[in-house]
Amino acid sequence: MDYKLKLETSLKLGKLDVLFKRFFVKSYLIFPYICMFNKQFAHIVASILILVSVNVFAQVPEELKSTKFSDASSTPSPACLCAAPTGEVFVGVDMLGSLGKGPGKGKIIRLVDTNGDGIADTKTLYANLDN
Known part of the structure; x- marks a missing residue:
């Protein structure tokens, strides 16, 4: 079975999510080269990559329910x-x-x-x- 097909069937991701993930994985690979040339641009790219990757990668499948089991007052640090x-x-x-x-x-x-x-x-x- 193809890896892409396994990913889509096991995590129930759409084709758009897989395309986003491929793009951002490639972006992370070229990021060190961007840092060498322009640090200000690198900070902007890093911020965008972090914001978008958190939204793309940190998803809870629909069949799972995510609840907050404990709060910071009960279990600090x-x-x-x-x-x-x-x-x-x-x-x-x-x-x-x-x-x-x-x-x-x-x-x-x-x-x-x-x-x-x-x-x-x-x-x-x-x-x-x-x-």
Whole structure:
């Protein structure tokens, strides 16, 4: 089976999306050469490529529903996550970085969706970490 056909059938993309993707992949390949000649033009091209590629590549298929499981107040600075077979989601929070170095800035938060609506209902501090 042809790669293009696989891409269209598995992701259900139209021909226009595939053409956009081909164009932007080729644009990313020639971008370093543009930077060598005109930096101001390169910044403009980079901005356009980023804006358009986010809209083209970051699509959720229609059969999937995208919901916000947790917000920034529940899990600030998430570094990693693990989903348990029981439905719990464990999020590693790392508050180091720009907030300064020091002990007690890491934790693991346990999130559970109790009513099945796709949003975490309960938040529990599972562990405090020094690093």
